[in-house]
Every structure is written in C-alpha cells, then in structure tokens.
Amino acid sequence: MRNITLTVITLVIAVLMVLSGFIFYAVMVRKRTNAAADWIRTSQITTNQARAIFILDQRSTAGIKDFLLSNGRLLPPEARLQDSLQQALQRLSGNTHNTTTQQDHLQAIQQLLLQRRHTKQLIISTADMDPVKAGEIILGPTFSAQTASLRNLINTYIDTEQQELLQRVGKDSAYTSWSLWVTLGLSLFTIILLIGEVRYIFRVSVKIKDWGNQLLKSEQTFKRLVEEAEPIIYQSTRHGFFTYVSPRSEELTGYPNTTLVGKHYSLLLEDKEFERLKIFYLQQLENGDEYSSLRFEIITRTGEKKWVEQLAYLITGENGRKTFECIVRDIDREYRKEQHIQYLQKRLEAILDNMPSMMFVKDMPGNYLLVNNRFMEVMGVSKEDIVGKTDTELHYPWVERYAEMSRKVLETGTREKTEETLTIDGKTYHFLLTMFPLRNASHEMIGICCIGTDLTEKTLYLQQEKEAREKAVEAQKSQETFLANMSHEIRTPMNGIVGMTQLLLQEKALSAVQQEYVTAIRRSAENLLVIINEILDFSKIKAGKLEVVSEPFNLREVINSTAFPLQLQAREKGLVFNIRTAENMPVELLGDAVRLRQILTNLIENAIKFTPKGHVTVTVTLVSADKNNSGVRLGFEIKDTGIGIPADKLEVIFESFSQSHKGNSRDFGGTGLGLTICKHLIDLQNGSLRVESTPDKGSIFYFELPFTKNPFPQPQLPGHPLAQAPVQPLKGLAILIVEDNHINQQVAYYTLRKGGCSRVDVADSGMAALEILSTKSYNCIIMDLQMPGMDGYETTRAIRNNGINTSIIALTASALDGERERCLQAGMNDYVSKPFEKDDLFRKIQASATHDTDPGPAPEHRPDPAQQLSTPAGPGGSNPPPATPAPEEKPPISFEFIHQVIGHDEVKIILKELVEAMPVAISQLRQYIEKRDWENAGFVSHQLKGNLNFVSMHEGVQLAHEINRGLVLDCNYEEISRKAARIEELFTRYKPDIEAYIATFD
Secondary structure (H helix, E strand, O other): OHHHHHHHHHHHHHHHHHHHHHHHHHHHHHHHHHHHHHHHHHHHHHHHHHHHHHHHHHHHHHHHHHHHHOOOOOOOOHHHHHHHHHHHHHHHHOOOOOOHHHHHHHHHHHHHHHHHHHHHHHHHHHHOOOHHHHHHHHHOHHHHHHHHHHHHHHHHHHHHHHHHHHHHHHHHHHHHHHHHHHHHHHHHHHHHHHHHHHHHHHHHHHHHHHHHHHHHHHHHHHHHHHHHOOOEEEEEEOOOEEEEEOOOHHHHHOOOHHHHOOOEHHHHOOHHHHHHHHHHHHHHHHHOOOEEEEEEEEEOOOOOEEEEEEEEEEEEOOOOOEEEEEEEEEOHHHHHHHHHHHHHHHHHHHHHHHOOOEEEEEEOOOOEEEEOHHHHHHHOOOHHHHOOOOHHHOOOOOHHHHHHHHHHHHHHOOOEEEEEEEEEOOEEEEEEEEEEEEEOOOOOEEEEEEEEEEOHHHHHHHHHHHHHHHHHHHHHHHHHHHHHHHHHHHHHHHHHHHHHHHHHHHOOOOOHHHHHHHHHHHHHHHHHHHHHHHHHHHHHHHHOOOOOOOEEEEHHHHHHHHHHHHHHHHHHOOOEEEEEEOOOOOOEEEEOHHHHHHHHHHHHHHHHHOOOOOEEEEEEEEEEEOOOOOEEEEEEEEEEOOOOOOHHHOOHHHOOOOOOOOOHHHHHOOOOOHHHHHHHHHHHOOOEEEEEEEOOOEEEEEEEEEEEEOOOOOOOOOOOOOOOOOOOOOOOOEEEEEOOOHHHHHHHHHHHHHOOOOEEEEEOOHHHHHHHHOOOOOOEEEEEOOOOOOOHHHHHHHHHHOOOOOEEEEEEOOOOOOHHHHHHHHOOOEEEEOOOOHHHHHHHHHHHOOOOOOOOOOOOOOOOHHHHHOOOOOOOOOOOOOOOOOOOOOOOOOOHHHHHHOOHHHHHHHHHHHHHHHHHHHHHHHHHHHOOOHHHHHHHHHHHHHHHHHOOOHHHHHHHHHHHHHHHHOOOHHHHHHHHHHHHHHHHHHHHHHHHHHHOOO
16 A cells, blocks of 8 residues: 555656646746737837937927027927926836946936037027027037937937847747756656556556455454444435444344334434434535534433434445445433533523622633623623633723732732722622632642622611611710700709708798698609609610719618618508618628619618508628628618519519509509619629519518728717707808709708808809809809800809809709719819709708808898899788689699799789780790790790799690700791790780789789
8 A cells, every 4th residue: 555655646746747847837938928028018118218209309409490480489399398308218217128238328318418408498598689690509510410419329229229129039039948848858757657657556456456355354344343342333325214233222222223224213213303313414415524423312112212422424335325324322321411510510600690799710821711690790791792801801990900909819829808899870889809719629720710799788787887876876865965954854843842842841830731731742752853863863774874883881871861761651651660780790881872772762662662561671681701801792681561573573573664563553653663773783783683572472672782891981989979960051151053043043042041151142144143253252153054145064164264263063953974074074063963952952062162251242232032033022912822723623824833932922023023024035935936046045935934834824834845845856947936926825815814913912
C-alpha cells in the first residue's frame, strides 16, 4: 500500500508539474502580450503628444502673423496655446517609459519653448509701437532657427521612443520562445514518467484483487466476532428494514435477531420518536453524511423503555444502493443518571434564579459564568449582555466597584463585604454584598462568587424600630409630663384642702361635730394622696426610674410611726392589732426607710381592710447576719384573719390593677396597685415576698429585706427624750411667698403666720417678687414653679443673678421625674411637694433659712392674701352659708366651697372681684386663642378654673380644665374656641345669681 501511495503521489506531482508549466507559460505569454500592447499604445500616445507640441507652436506663430497682418485687429491666441503646450509637455514628462535620453530631450524642448515664448511676447509688445520691426523679428533668421531646432528635438524624441519600443518587443519574443521550449521539455519528461508509473500501477492492481478476497474472509470473521461483542450491530435498507441483526439484540430488545430481520425499525419506537428518527436519517441521506450519532428511546418486547445510542454509517454498494450499518449501545442507566444530574442542575439553577439575593459567578480570567434573575432585575441587564464577558468589556456603573472587590479577593484569597444602596424605579434597595473565592477539592481557587443579600426589609425594620424607640422615648417624656401636670392639677387643690384642714384643726372654736367633719375631710384627702402616690410610684417603676437609697434610720421608730395610725384604724374596726419584734433585732440600720414604710403601710392597710373581725399581727424577726455582723436580713410577717385569697388568685394579686375578688374595688376601694408596688420595691432591694392564704380564714404576707448596720449610730441618753418641736418654730422669720394661685396664697400665708413668722409677704408673679426683693430682705422664699410669665426656675435664676443668696424652697404639685434636681440646678435650696405637710415645710424652712436679727427694713402695711383680692368687708357679715343641696343633685353654682376656704367677712369682697374680673379674663382667653398664643391662653384658663371653682360652677371648671389640657395635647383651635365661648355663656347666665347672693350681705 505504501508503494501504491508513493506511485500515485508521484503521478499526481508529475501531472501537477505539467499543468503548472503550461499554466505558467500561458500566464507569462499573456502577461508579456498585455505589456507589449500597453507599451505600443503608450508609445503611440507619446508620439502624438510630441507632434502636438510642434503643431501648437506653429499655430501660435501663425496667430502672431495674423495679428501683425491685421494691424492688431485680430488678437493672437497666445495665452491659450501656451497653456496647451505646457499641458502636453507635462504629459510627456509623466510618461513612465521615458529613458534618460528622452528626459534630456524633453528638458531641451522645454527650454526652447520658453525662449520662443519670450520672443513671441516681444513681437506682440513691439507691434503696438513698430509693426515693421515686429514683422522683421518673426521673419528673421533667429526665429526661424528656433523653429527648426524645435522640429529636430521633437523628431529625435519620437525616434528614441520608437527604438525603445522595438527593443521591448524583441525581448518579449525571445522570452516567449524560451518559455515554450522549457514547457515542452517538462511535458516530455512527465509523459515518460507516467508511462513507467502506469506499468507499476497495473502490477499493483493485480495484488489488490488478491487482497480483496482475503478481506472478504476477514469480514466474515469480523462479523462472527461482532456477534459476540456487547454492542448490537445491524444493517438496514435506506427505508429502515432490517437486513442483518446481531444475536445479542435479544438482550436489549427482547426480540430474537431472526424475528427482527425483515421488520421495520418503527417496531421498536413510539410514533413521536419514530417521526423524529425518520426526519433525522432522511436528512443524513440527503446530505450524504457518512456517519451520524443519535440518542433515542426504544420500546422492548415487554413494554419497557430503554435509552440507546446509535452510530449509523451510510454505505454505498457497487450498484449505487445505499444502506445503513449501525452500532447500538445500551446507555439507559448512564442516560437516566445524566438526566437526574441535569434535573438537579436545573433545580439548582431555578433556586438561584428565584432566590431574593443577587448572585453572579466569575472564573479566574474574570469571565462572568452565571448571573441570576435577581441580579439582572436589579441591575437592569440581560444574561446575554453579561455571561461570557469580562469587566473590561462591560460599561455599567457597578462594574468598577465589583471589579475592585474581585481584585482584593484574588489577591487575599479571603471574602470581602460591603453595603450598597441602589435606587431602582424610584424605590431604594439596600444590599449586603459578600464576595468570596470558589475552590475545588484541592483547595485551589477556581473562581469568584458574589451574593448580594437584600437588606431592604431589615433596614426598614431597623429604621422603624429606631422611629418606634424615638416615639417610645417621646411617649415616655409625654407620660412624665402628663403625670407632672396631673400631679400639679390634683395636688394644687389637695394642698388647699389639706392646708385648710390643718388650719381648721388648730382652731379651738370648732365644735365636736365640726372637728369630726374636718377630720373626715383630712382623712379623705390623705387617702386620695395615697392613691395618687401609688399611681406615680407605679409609673416610675414601669419606667425603671424608681431608685432606692441607703440612709441611716431607726427601725423601731419606723415601725412605730408606721403602725401607729394603722393601729387606730384597726381599733376603729374592732380588730386586735399586735406588733412583735425580736429581742436580738438591730435598731440602727442603713437602708431606704421610706420604701420600708411604704411596703409595711400597704400590707398592713390591706390586712386591716380585708379583715372584718379578728386580729392583725405584725412580726419582725432577724433572719440572718453575715460573719462580721454588719449585714443583716430581716423578715416581716403580716398575718390577719380576714376573708383570705383563693389559691388560683395568689399570683394575680401582684399584677397591675388586679384584686382577688371582683367586688373588692367597690366594697373596699383601692387602685389594685399596692401589692404590685410592694413586690417591685422588694425586688428592687434584692428581697423576697411570698403569701399564704386560706379563704375565710386569713392570709399571711411575708417578705425579707437586706439591710446594713449603721456603724455610726446617734446615741440617745436614757431619760432624755427627743426635744419637742416648738409651738411656733418659725418665730421671728420673714418669709416671701411667690405664688399665683390665690387659694394657695391663703393656705401658705395662714400656715406660716400660725408657725410664728413675724412677716409674711405675697408676690403673685416672678416680676413682682424681684421688685419686692429689690427693697426688702427675707429669711426664706417659698417659690411656686408654675407661674405665668416668669416661672419659678427663671425667677430663681434672676434672684441669684442679682446677688441675693436668700434660701429658696420650691413648692409645686409637679410629679415630673428629676424635679428636685432641676430645682437645685436652678439655684433653689430645697423642694416641697403639694399638698405639703406643715411640719415638713417648717422643718425645711428651719434647716435652710438664715436667722438674721435684722431681716431688713420695717415692712410696709401689706394686706393678707384675702385682702389682696378685695376691699374690707361691709357691715353685717352674719349671713349663714347657703343651704346644702340634696346629695344626688349638683347645682350649676354653689357658695358652699367659698365659705369653707375663706372667712365669712371676705366672701362678699372676693365675689365682687370675681364678677368684675371674670369678663376681662374670658375676653383675654378668647383673644389669646384667636392669636394662637397658647402659652398665655393656658395661664388664663388655669386662673379661670380656680376662680370658677370658688362658686362651684362645675361645668365651667371642667371646660377650663379641658382647655388647659387641650392646649398641652392637641391645640384644636375650633374645639378650644367653642369651649371658651361656652364658659362665657355660663358665666353670663349665672352672673345675676352671684350678684343676687352678694346683695344678701347688705
């Protein structure tokens, strides 16, 4: 075979050489012929152009002669002909076939034409002055010699061009002859070579025939081997009928090979699959493809479906018929495994495409391999725009940022994180981008993956949480402000009630019944204060702002002072009240005595309240003490024989506003906060509380608290009791009261006078106080915090700025947390809350006031607070108080309250001032509301509320209160204006009744 191949190659090379030689000869002959024709054509053009130069020169000479003969009438065409001469000369100079000799001739022609041009111009210019002389020049020998020289130069140039043409033609003829002989020699050599090779091929063909016979035998042997091989081999006609099938087909199809022979291959296919294969193999026949590969699914004899792979060879027989020889391989298990992998891959791609996070993957060169739907949606790109490209090929705004992150990941091999904010279609998104390296099983980096987690909802949640926290803080501040205002609003009238009852109880002229009434009023006021304090304490506990202190106190004094008033309550109910204290009990301790008293009061009061008969016993024991005996833990047990608590209510009673029985609030009163506050106070002091109870038999409340022994107790010598407070502890002091409420002025004034003050002055505003202090000095100043214009803080700061160091005690009903600290920061010395206890106020005045022997210049005559409101009372003054209405009725106005708080002689004066001042105050309120001056409107409504309260005009008081509250909460203009108009309407309606009552004093 190798020899045959070499022979065939040699023949092909020889034929190619002959063909190449003839082709080369033909190409060269054609090339030379074309070149010669081009040369001849160019030579003819060059000759014509040279002759045209001489002709144009002759025309120029003839034109000058005509010009001379016509005596200047015919203008010579000298300029136009000279241009044509120059163009012809330039074309000759640009001829690529010009030789050096021809170029020299052309230069000589050009110089001669210049000389003749000057001569012609001379003739034309001389003809105007001397025509005869011009004629002599043109007919003279010089001009004729130039003409002859020009003719000779042109003829010489043409002869040279013709000689060059003849030489060129001769060369081409010689080259063509030489090429012909070479080609004929190669052809002869090739013919001799072909004759020798053909003889060799003939001998080889005889051998090939012998090899064919041997190959046929080998084919039969090969078929036998194939029948035993694993792949199935079959032959079929071009129409799909089996002509041969290997025996192993039965293992795959279930059909014996003898059964399949002669059958159509559609026997093993479904209709849809058959149509697909039919189109495929018809296409192979049309295209003449030698072989094809295809996977498809067959149906076995049992109906089972299997996937196979078929290699189909298209064989063309000696008669031109085409048949198929196919090899079929069973790939069912392999294919189904591959399909499962593809299924998993598609599921993974579906998960990646539908995940809420952005994601892309790049290979090491930086080509994008994958981007999910979220990435395309956010970035506004398509997969075709990204996949397969690098960052340098993309021109989006985000590419540079991500490329920088990719560079850092490739350099460090660690992950990179960054947060990014994107605005898409007007909506802002927040993403956390995490880019990390992808590694193979060998821990080699093979790419980079970036995941952008959508933090939009989380960011919005954090923002909403922040706003909620801010609102919660604002709500807490509003709550504190509300509690402070409510405390002020409640404690202000309570101050009047408690103060007046204190003053009344000091009057010796009261009858026993009056004493009983006043005591009942005081007790009710104190109960109301307990409820207020419980609500305020509960609010502080919920806000986490209730703190305990550690101060020295005497345990026995605390227990006795707490139990004494409660013991009186027990005796009034006919209960036996016992207090038992252990002998080894330490007395001088460090702790929060106020909170201990509050816990004991709540638990003992509950025991008394819920015990209709029997006894209440308080037992105090020492539970434990540490090694150095400095820290102790005390136990307090309050045991009663009351109504008890059901077992399922033992946990409920410590919840806010909860009681053990539904009717307790109605039958026994209370807010349901006492036990809640007790539990919080005990927990706050690291104590414990437990309760045991049996319905209808009683309850036992037991709590433990830790205390520290006081290392520096104040000894009290035997037989020397504590000094009693003097009857007039403020004797000799001069005090200034700064208060805008008239009733509180009266309460404070009479309380201080009865306390022994030598001089008590009243200022109803901060400015008035500053004016008084500019001329007088005092031992102490009682300062209200809430006043119109300058409040108590501003007034105090102004006093201190004026260099006045007089002690200032704040007096307010505000319950705002940190009020005491704000007072001290403003420059005040102490703080007393309304309603104040007389002894507490006296004690703080004594502690802070400076006892000057000379309190200042002698006081001018200054009326009492009641006199500040009116002129002296008229005669009479024996009018009895108005009749008390029925308990269920509430009259529109009443004068009972004014008789309770003010002396009988001053009632008429105050009512007259009320009638005169109220219209002015109402008018001011409406003006402030129209101007939206809410601050002054609040002060005026506060004054109206107090003034209308003198005559118990309940609806007007309520409306003034709502206006004051509305100014703080919402400032609803229309609602506030309507309420102000209603107050004016009420006062106008009942003003005649007030005037009629005033007339009864005459």
